[in-house]
Amino acid sequence: MTDPRRTGPHAFTGLSAFPLTPLRDDAVDQAAFAGLVTRLADAGVDSITALGSTGSYAYLSRAERARVSRLAVEHAEGVPVFVGVGGLRTSHVLAHVDDAEAAGAAGVLLAPMTYQPLTDDDVFELFRTVTDRTELPVVVYDNPGTTRFTFTMELYARIAQLPGIASIKIPGVPADPAQARDHVTAIRAATGEHVTIGVSGDGFAATGLNAGCDAWYSVVGGTLPSPALAITRAAREGRAADAVAESARLGPLWNLFAEFGGSLRVVAAIAEHLGLAPHRCLPLPLQGLTDPQRAAVRKVVDELGLGR
């Protein structure tokens, strides 16, 4: 491992932007990926998470993932880069961890990918094995929509006690602000103050940040960093109403996420529309949006002024 960039817990706060890993003819479009990373660094995001679910890590080979990790660090202009290291097999996860270290990642993001359903003990041992392997900070990636694994509060607490656990990416918060605050408070009580809590599910971000989440692990922020930064800065500076208002302004975008089967296909269509990624940039079998769906996306992008 070559000189891993160590970071304190402050790195796991604010806006962590998740860029796509665009494909062209079933190969990583390295120029497009580098362009997305540079765009994020220029916008001033707090961190960049390469090879999240948005970055299609689960679909890429080890060599592709190692190359993408290196490209991310090279083009991040000093912004901390976290790298998704998930895999179905523990030994493959460890290989990805080694590659992330070699690339100069500032942390790793680990989701318990499943084929056979996993037990809590399986998942705990996976995290224990990874924290044994690396001194890089680890983000616990709780994303039941893709992994189909459901963390309990008790498992959060067990994993949070492992050395090097820096943050937990939670899938969302209740829509009601008071309930959201109770939820975040309960997680913090379980995990301890040394673990930051990051919200995901972009439509939940303003509520989550206002409820006390330290970070936003953001799909949309990986392609449209400016509005995501506006929400993040407002919430983190105590301007809760401004965060809510900016999120409400983006309501038509959140509606597309709900209507078109999640954020990834919509954000890929936006990146393609804006010339940031080649046409049909997702890995097959993910075909991306249909033409009528893409037209609806373009309309929202134009009406909200997201292309500027």
Added chain:
Amino acid sequence: MTDPRRTGPHAFTGLSAFPLTPLRDDAVDQAAFAGLVTRLADAGVDSITALGSTGSYAYLSRAERARVSRLAVEHAEGVPVFVGVGGLRTSHVLAHVDDAEAAGAAGVLLAPMTYQPLTDDDVFELFRTVTDRTELPVVVYDNPGTTRFTFTMELYARIAQLPGIASIKIPGVPADPAQARDHVTAIRAATGEHVTIGVSGDGFAATGLNAGCDAWYSVVGGTLPSPALAITRAAREGRAADAVAESARLGPLWNLFAEFGGSLRVVAAIAEHLGLAPHRCLPLPLQGLTDPQRAAVRKVVDELGLGR
């Protein structure tokens, strides 16, 4: 592609036994795997499906899967070998198809693995792409417990019209015999007579075969072929009550499957107990059963005389 062994639809009937792919120190235990395959061929199963979910295909590298496919054909003593070719990315699936052909497989089994949820069109295009690539018969592998993809009857019908679709592996049938028959009849109406229907979910096998399923795609049959053959032969020869009686006799085994989170971990523990696989033969992070669970498994194996 080197001389793929072509088979007619008759190959996709009867008992298809799914062997484990045992690991030892995170590498395929080739001798143990060859032993399992030979055991199945000697028992007289109708086909062997290597690299099914039971064979941990989702956890293995391309090289490991190619090697396992070759070993299966080499040790099957002429029994048709089907090979699981699923993967998260279409191009990886095609590589597995090529490797299965090169190994001499008699057919391929394709499950729509998911990380991002797939649409019906995504899955249809995946099957279209695979049937374009190969002349080997294709088994549609409907296993929502692992893939989290749910087939509709309409999608069954669309896919069944593709050239080369030979069989559909369904996840189970209703427990009530009349309802089971209606279900199988409805699937057959959708898919046509050229597609055989194979039940899985071992506890459903007798009901499914008695309800008109042509095949049983069997986890337990990959490790304990004799009782699985007894059920299959009885049902296929019209001795429905005998099939039900033998399945009822194995009730304590089906109860373990339900109690211990599915069939794979239990069957792995049985194979380990019988000396057919090394201890802890599943790929990590799957830890397999706990010691008290293993004791319960041993008790059932002994009481049912499954070790003979």
